[in-house]
Amino acid sequence: MAVLSAGLFWERRDVPGSEHVRLNAENGLYAQGTALAAGPVAFACHYEVQTDPGWVTVEVDVRTEGAGWARGVRLELAAGRWRVTTSEQGDLDAALVAAGHARAGLPGIEDPDLLYGAFDVDVSGSPLTNTLPIHRLRLLDSEVGVSHRLSVAWVLVPSLEVVQADQIYTPLGDNRVRFASETFAADLTVDDDGFVIDYPGLARRITPGPGSS
Template sequence: MKTIIWKSTYYESLEYMQWKKEAELNIFQSTVIGLKDDNHWLLQYQVITDLQWNLRSFQLHAMVNAVDWVVEGQFIHGKWSINGQERSEFENLKFIDISLTPFTNSLPIQQLNLQLGEEEPIEVMYIDVVHKELSRVQQSYVKLDKETVRYANVPKDFQAHITIDEEGLVVDYPGLFVREW
């Protein structure tokens, strides 16, 4: 089992994540607590991938300003079931991006396996925890060197040079997150 702690000065949050491998699966379980702009939250999530980092499922339970929000997703044969309902607007999306955590950037970083200088535009299911919304968004990743990936929203209204470790996990996401442990 591996434990990771991220701190965010932007979101005024702290995240404690554990990663374990079990029966040919990666299981990531995390708790995030924080506050920003009069919003306070407790987020607990679990993400399950196979050993090649292909997303299988996720569960999240958030309490934002004392209001609960639960989302459970299963990815089977290119289709997403969210809280038991098939959601065609997310069909064939291989990745999720959960706000308030740098972890989900590791999913495309690991699975895309980019070569130096290679750029890959992707579409993801963006999970906005504070506003309790799911949406389809475009992102782009470029491998700049062994330890640096450029992440961008498309259209490129935001980008960051993310430092990663040998396992593709975020070490430093400038202005947003830094790994403490």
């Protein structure tokens, strides 16, 4: 396993919380991260992300845990198809209902073939995973204003339900990339390596990037 020689830290803006990740990006990306958030219920999220040298995501392991519950989901890409395995302990729904929220979906996805053609995984609330398509598509070197539509495996946190999602990334120049879905858009500020510095309304990084001295 590569030495995790770089670290990034974000402060959440939507709810009290933070995210810390250690990573190595010398030959693709390998990252280990932990996110803490106070909503919709207080939880910790631990994840590992592995890409191939071309930054196609090949393996993601996500675990969430809170008072009285814990969940896990693992996604592995092989021969263009995703294999999804899950685990569940305790009762997340009870915690959500007690906090005034709707019940969560089950972890994982009923039909992994719905993810066919997805080369990126998006862990909701994590600015790290926005870097995956930005780097894979070389968006900082792409023509400004030209949109790139892609299919992703979207991991909802804290439920760890996995859904297929269509997303659009558009380079804007000056290290800015517009991220959009059917109902949402945000202009991300990134460093020269494509790692998010500012995600309006979600998180702002408070550490230098991997290439910083």
